[in-house]
Amino acid sequence: METLSSRTVEMKWKRILFHMCVLPSMIYGAETWVLTKSARYKLATAQRRMERCMVGTCLLDRRTNAWLRGVTKVKDVVASAIERKWTYSWRLAMSADVKWSKELSVWRPPLKRTLVDQ
Numbered sequence: 001m002e003t004l005s006s007r008t009v010e011m012k013w014k015r016i017l018f019h020m021c022v023l024p025s026m027i028y029g030a031e032t033w034v035l036t037k038s039a040r041y042k043l044a045t046a047q048r049r050m051e052r053c054m055v056g057t058c059l060l061d062r063r064t065n066a067w068l069r070g071v072t073k074v075k076d077v078v079a080s081a082i083e084r085k086w087t088y089s090w091r092l093a094m095s096a097d098v099k100w101s102k103e104l105s106v107w108r109p110p111l112k113r114t115l116v117d118q
Helices: 011-026 037-055 065-072 077-094 098-106
Strands: none
Touching: 011 037, 011 065, 011 077, 037 065, 037 077
16 A cells, blocks of 8 residues: 555556556455445445545545546446456356356245245
8 A cells, every 4th residue: 555655656557556456356256246336335435545545635635536537547446346247247147067156146046945944
């Protein structure tokens, strides 16, 4: 985090570091997430906070999110998570193999209960 908040490091290198390290770790496992409105809000808020740290501003400076994104030029975390989710779903749907991930994704509960469950 010291590199991202350093004033001597160019924004180009901060952006590369963000895309290589921070972004993948933020959306690790996003393929299986349920991206609710609150989850999207939390991801976007965390990203904006990191971007403010990269630029060296704080909330009291009252810079807009559009200005912040224009300065940092990093990918949107929420859009990346949605893209990963759709890519994973497409690969899973086109897969001819029977895999545990596909079995879990399309699992349906049994219609009738056994005597032990009742």
